[in-house]
Amino acid sequence: MTQSTELPPALPEGGLRVVALGGIGEIGRNMTVFEHAGRLLVVDCGVLFPEDDQPGVDLILPDFRAIEDRLDDIEAIVLTHGHEDHIGAVPFLLKLRPDVQVVGSRFTLALLAAKCREHRQTPRLVEVKEGERRSYGPFELEFFAVNHSIPDALAVAIRTAAGLVLHTGDIKLDQLPLDGRLTDLAGFSRLGDEGVDLFLVDSTNAEVPGFVVPEREIGPVLENVIRKADQRVIVACFASHVHRVQQVLDVAVQYKRKIAFVGRSMVRNMGIASDLGFLNVPDGLFVDLDVAMRMEEDEVIFVSTGSQGEPLSALSRMARGDHRQISIREGDTVILASSLIPGNENAVFNVVNGLAKLGATVVHQGNAKVHVSGHSPAGELLFLYNAVRPSNVMPVHGEWRHLRANAALAVATGVAEDHVVIAEDGVVVDLIDGKAAVSGRVVVGHVYVDGLSVGDVGESTLSDRLVLGEGGFISISVAIDQTTGRAVTAPTISGRGFSDDPKALEAVVPLVEMELARTEAEGIADTHRVAQAVRRVVGRWVAETYRRRPMIVPTVIPV
Amino acid sequence: MTQSTELPPALPEGGLRVVALGGIGEIGRNMTVFEHAGRLLVVDCGVLFPEDDQPGVDLILPDFRAIEDRLDDIEAIVLTHGHEDHIGAVPFLLKLRPDVQVVGSRFTLALLAAKCREHRQTPRLVEVKEGERRSYGPFELEFFAVNHSIPDALAVAIRTAAGLVLHTGDIKLDQLPLDGRLTDLAGFSRLGDEGVDLFLVDSTNAEVPGFVVPEREIGPVLENVIRKADQRVIVACFASHVHRVQQVLDVAVQYKRKIAFVGRSMVRNMGIASDLGFLNVPDGLFVDLDVAMRMEEDEVIFVSTGSQGEPLSALSRMARGDHRQISIREGDTVILASSLIPGNENAVFNVVNGLAKLGATVVHQGNAKVHVSGHSPAGELLFLYNAVRPSNVMPVHGEWRHLRANAALAVATGVAEDHVVIAEDGVVVDLIDGKAAVSGRVVVGHVYVDGLSVGDVGESTLSDRLVLGEGGFISISVAIDQTTGRAVTAPTISGRGFSDDPKALEAVVPLVEMELARTEAEGIADTHRVAQAVRRVVGRWVAETYRRRPMIVPTVIPV
Incomplete structure (x- = not known):
């Protein structure tokens, strides 16, 4: 069903066209373009990080060629949440069309704004909240709260004359979320009652059986490790994982330690999270790194970037013994409260081994429950399908193995097999008269950023x-x-x-x-x-x- | 305790010296040299596979420099089992000293002999069995049955005037082994009664809690998958994992399928295993690939190499759709009955995605219990320490994170902390008067094989x-x-x-x-x-x- 190599025919009047310019057949550079009545809506615009066979490349962008002649037709860019694989390529699209409206939640837009400042851009931002509805040209949007590994994530429903579409964004169903903000399954059920014609669903964990353990179960594990530490404690995690950091902060308060952030993106994002109220910070908890270095070893927790073994990160430098300020000593404790993204194993284990050699106790997801995923595994995806009861399904956000597994789950809940469309990047799916089907294909290649240039490295x-x-x-x-x-x-x-x-x-x-x-x-x-x-x-x-x-x-x- | 950078002093009379020329601080190129009364004994001589920061390198050898002036002092090379990281560098050592005796079990030596034939070498092989004792110069050896992910593995006890040493080789404690050949815990306990002065212990899984599930539990999982398959079935696993392959053979017999081996090393090793009686093969079960290609799709199982995503392997070619004979069709079943060695994730998942895209159902350890490890996790290591009750412990076969975790287990069972010696490659450990301690360090670098040359790539x-x-x-x-x-x-x-x-x-x-x-x-x-x-x-x-x-x-x- 995905073998078409033909350009699609003109979209019939009243139809809705969907094409991913990135993010299907890979995890990263998510960007889905919806077309209806001659107008376009973009959902997400992220970057992909290169693999071993793409050496020297800094980032990979979605391929904008399919829309470069139609930039003026774009009504808006909707961002589901603030992760790099969803917002990282926005500045590159804004270079082509600076005045387009960018729609997203408060935290998402704050992260985007910080990124755009680095590109010297001042985008037109439109802040929305769950429960709100907005119209952009022929697209009527409704936003739903979604739980993920970053605060303030949204799913988006798109109503057009062609039918009702629901895009989950990145999603999981933590039933005890740290911020109390549940994924709006009730809202999804209401949409299901109304009749969802096309459901785009996060496939990342579709191969994994069962359910994600609640994020809040990590707190006691962190507490247990930090309680026993009588020296320095360093916690590394993603710089956008506000709730993970919140739990470290809570333990710090409990054991009368201060918090020092290490790493540019950690300092920046936690500043934003704290300013906007997404991070609950008692007065005087934060100290600068310089101050922290002068404190007793059991009076501070360092919260650092580098959980993926990035060679230039603070944590990697500590592991190699060449961090400018922090030198690891026998008996220090390092917690990698993070996932291990496939492909980063060697880098991460090099860091762990370096720290172990220096005498640190290293706690990571391989030997303690210090991480839970941000994406719904199979058990949760079944809940989603049963709430939404879609007529047509399009698995997104996954490699082929994930897409296939997600498709099988849809079919298991009763979606007709020929209404489940696996459409990798560039495959054009048209929703016409309530049926989604592949109508053709546009060229989607890899667009590489290397240093200051985009596209000249091929x-x-x-x-x-x-x-x-x-x-x-x-x-x-x-x-x-x-x-x-x-x-x-x-x-x-x-x-x-x-x-x-x-x-x-x-x-x-x-x-x-x-x-x-x-x-x-x-x-x-x-x-x-x-x-x-x-x-x-x-x-x-x-x-x-x-x-x-x-x-x-x-x-x-x-x- | 490992910070010494000094050459060690001359070994006092009556002492035993131990130095790893590879295998400690890394997983691979295992080679430990024992010295007593002016004579040397080598245990294992394997290769290490390169990482991302060693591009273009084919293999990494142990560094022979520390013994190159003393080659004539080598009494024997003892091989614990036939994996590449234990035997792969033997031909390179034989080039320096062709007449040295190589001691090992029947299956181990058969694999070594095949390897040496490729190097046009005919080594002096000495076959031993568990329970046997042999003396080589001042080293009295006793061999013990050990269960691992390859048949016929041995642990070796080394008696000298300096004391009794036990080296586990690679080990696990499967209590229901497929071949009924248990790790000889009773023998280890007897050694413990006698008094083990130094215990060298496999650290690979020391970070992992608990116990390994018995290998035989994989059979029913394979059976369940293959029973449901009505088309082609391809099982990929390590070419030396005879017991894994045996279970595939058993399922093939049950469902009246023939077996065709794919991949040079699989064909070779399974031929050896079958000739020597390690693989139980009913007459007429094996068919050549050409014959298999003419059979009905549900009448054959292909057993293939390529489980680590090696780009030139048969399975990778199938996933890319360019295998000369086997093309994957919608509905085929592929089982990766293998571990995922850290660093190979991208390669393996590329294969899985390629197969999924072609429509195959891909079963792997991420979605089914089709693999168990060959190395004892923490729970089993405790059994080993309690059986052996060693005076001194030296964790081997591991990166720093594994060595540290293994050391902690030894201490937990009562070994005195200052009697546990973490000695990475090149660190010299002397056992004198019943106490093992670091006495110095010899240079151990990486010796790279690239194409036909050894050592010129640095x-x-x-x-x-x-x-x-x-x-x-x-x-x-x-x-x-x-x-x-x-x-x-x-x-x-x-x-x-x-x-x-x-x-x-x-x-x-x-x-x-x-x-x-x-x-x-x-x-x-x-x-x-x-x-x-x-x-x-x-x-x-x-x-x-x-x-x-x-x-x-x-x-x-x-x-």
Whole structure:
């Protein structure tokens, strides 16, 4: 059902079109575009973090090409919550259309505003709350409270003449949320009574059976660890996980410790959370890092970034013993109160091992219950399907394994199999006469941000980086007489990333010289042909001698 | 206690020296050297697989430097079991000392012999069984049955005048092992009665609470999945996990399917296991892949390598849709009956997603109980400590987090804290008068195998590869008159792994030309100084323009 490679036909009048420019078939860079009556609505606009086969890339953006000719048709960007994979690409879209309205909850918009300030942008922000309704062109929106691993998350219902759509955003069903703000299952049930034509559902944990343990069960685990600590305590977690940090704050109060934040994003976000009342902070609890460093070791808790093993983070520096201020001592306690995002295992365990080697007691989700997920597993997803009773389902926010598992759950609750549409990025789904179906496909590629540029690093550059990263390169430079083809210098041959042995390439020099003599004898003066000949000789030699495949880079200079 | 950087003093007469040349502070390349009365005994000699910061490396060997002057003192190499991280480096040690005796169990030696044949080596093999005793010089060895994720594993006790040492090898305490061969706790208890002076203990799962579920509980899970399959079934697991494969065979018999092995190491190892009687195979159960491809889809089970997402493996090819023979269809079933080794998550999930996208039902340890570990978790380690009641403990086979956790378990059972020695690779531990203590340190570095060479790729090459892999390079080639310093050609500037944009480097050309004019004007004709000047100009430009850090490679050719 997803095999279409055709551009979709024009959307029939009265229909609703849905296409993800990111976020389906991957976890990250969520961006879904809804089209109705010639107008567009964007839900979320996030970034994806690169994998091993995308070296040197800083961020991956949704692919805006499908809408770049229709930017003026966008009525609004709706943000479900403030995580990077939902808001991180907004500044890049604002560069194309600075005046578009950005709609979201208070905390979400505060995080976005901070991000936009770094990009020197002042977006048009429209704050909404759960329970509110707003219309943007032909799209009537209604917002619902949703529980997730960040405060103030929203689901959004979209009413058009084509029918009623509900998008969960990122969601879980913690029945004892720390802030008392439950996912609005009752509201979802009301929508279900009204009749939901298309339900877009978070797939992240669809493979995981059961239910998420309430966030508040983490508090006592933290308390138990911190109670026993008589030295320094460092807690690392996501810089946006306000409720996790709140529980650390509560334990700090209980054991008369102060709190010092470490890491730029932690300081910034907790400042925002505290200013807006999302973090409950007794007067005088926070101390600056400098002050904390002068306090007794059992009088302070450091709350730090770096829970994913990011090499430049404060925690990684501590683990390597090169943090400017905090040096870990035998008997210190470090708690990684965070998930382990797949792909980060080595980095995180390097940090854990570094801390363990320095003598710290390291508590992490592998040896204590210091983390719960922010996404509904299978058991909770069944509750959602049964509350909403949708006619059509579109799993979102997941890799293929998650999408398939989520689709199976929808079918298990009674959604007809041919009304469950797995539509990866770029697959166009049209809702027409109450039936959702794939109508075509638009091109959605990876858009890489590397340093200051967007888009100039592409697959060819990445493929070169992979070759260079595996085997380095061997360069051969020679100047030739451009009329006779005679080498007027000895060839300069050197390698980088090839061998530590300074003599590693000695044996190929005479082979290159012989080849240059041959090309001259054959009267070859074309620099390109000489370069090719040299590349062939060196490539064959290195494959036979070393069984390696470095990049071979001949430069033939005509003089 | 591990901070010593001094070479150890000469070993006092009657003492026993222990030093790991690999395997402590990491999981892999296990190799422990025991010294007594001027003679050496080596236990295990394995390889380590590289991590992300060791790109292009095929294998990492133990560092033989500490014994390279004493090769003739080696009495024997004892192998505890046949996993690569215990036997993989034997051929490299045999190159240095081809006539050394290699002692191990039947299955272990069969796997080693197959490996040595690939290296065109015919080692001196000495087969031993549990319960046997052998003497090699001053080392009296006694072997004990051990249960692990490969058949025929052994623990080894080493008696010398210095005392009694017990090395577990890799161990777990499955109380219902598939082959009925229990870890010999009774034997360990007898040693404990005699008095174990030093106990070297597998730390892999020391952080994990509890006990490993018996291997045989996996059979019914496999049966349940395969029973429901009406199409093709593919089971991927480690090529040495004979008992896991046995359970697949048993289910195949039950459901009248044949078995076809896929992947070179699977075919080889299961041939060995079957020939030696470690795999129980009814006549006619095995079919060749070609035959299997002509059978009905519900008449065969494919047992394949590739459970760790290795990109060249059969399973990865199937997931990408480019396997020469097997193409996955909607409704096929794939079971990954294997662990997920940290660091392989992305690779494995890429395979799972590829298979899911093609429509296969993918069963893996994340959604079903299709794998159990081969290493004792904390609960089982306590049994071991209480059986052995050692005077001194040395945690082995683990990263720092595992070593620390294992040390804590030893202390919890009553071993005196100052008798537990965490000695990472190279740390020398002497057992003298019944007390084990660190006496110094020898250099143990990483020895990299890349293609056909050992050791020529070192940290400098790897650091270049990391730079090249992240940012590619920009090369600038120019020929200058070696007396005047005048550029006799226009500079050739090109990048690889830098940008897909052919014009990306255009703007730097005039800057380089200006710099060359400047060096000429200053009379600089030294190619090295000209190259440095060019590197500085290009490096500054690229940092400011792109905020990237490619390698800058100037080549200045004197003519």
